[in-house]
Amino acid sequence: MSEVKLAAETRSDFGKGAARSIRRENKVPVVLYGHGTEPQHLTLPGHELLLALRTPNVLISLDIDGKGNELAIPKAVQRDAIKGFLVHVDLLLVKRGEKVNVEVPVHTEGELAAGGNLLEHVLNALPVEAEATHIPSEVTVSIEGLEAGAAVLAKDIKLPSGTTLAVDGETVVLQVLAAQAEESTEDAGDEAAEA
Known part of the structure; x- marks a missing residue:
């Protein structure tokens, strides 16, 4: 199983306008959730995330704002129906040893x-x-x-x-x-x- 490291930024702006602005910067809005924690709204680099998602069930190591690492797997991926670029991704928080x-x-x-x-x-x-x-x-x-x-x-x-x-x-x-x-x-x- 491959593990991909990506730098993530927390985001506080929500809605269509904020998401479009993020995508114009070649980034993807992401939600990280699991283990009963509050969902974290993040932004990931678009091209690197697209390459990572080519591997089924890829394990993603997120460096969130340089503060700490979290492991996640893709749960839901939304793509543009015509152009195929990533619109939004849901990531599920996982721990080492967890099934x-x-x-x-x-x-x-x-x-x-x-x-x-x-x-x-x-x-x-x-x-x-x-x-x-x-x-x-x-x-x-x-x-x-x-x-x-x-x-x-x-x-x-x-x-x-x-x-x-x-x-x-x-x-x-x-x-x-x-x-x-x-x-x-x-x-x-x-x-x-x-x-």
Whole structure:
């Protein structure tokens, strides 16, 4: 799990106008909350935060006004629908050794059995519980040789040590769908003649 250090500034101005002003300075308005504390309104550098958020469940070490460090993980990210820049981010305060519930991306490796079958990702991300400083960046599932009708359940996925499922083990994560047979041109011609 990667840890990214960012310098944060506290902010006291709120509302749309203040947020627009912050974004004009290439910064992002952020709210840090958790552990029963009062939410902290912060400003983070836009480009550095954007790069950090490319890693799923990134651990962010915040140096708040040079006074102290806090650890946080992204909870909610709002982006501009057209241009894609960050509009607002909610961060969840975490402590070292604390367990958190997060969703980890599911990646596949290998090839399905021959026959043109399709792989359906029922879950693109697997809900797990892990220590805040040891969240896996992804889980990898082998689909080598799976045939139509096969399914991979949550309990079948090998998780890193210290990580447990936060979803029912019988939940379907991946399934293989049979390829639909195309009608031959003769059959289509016969049906047209009958009509």
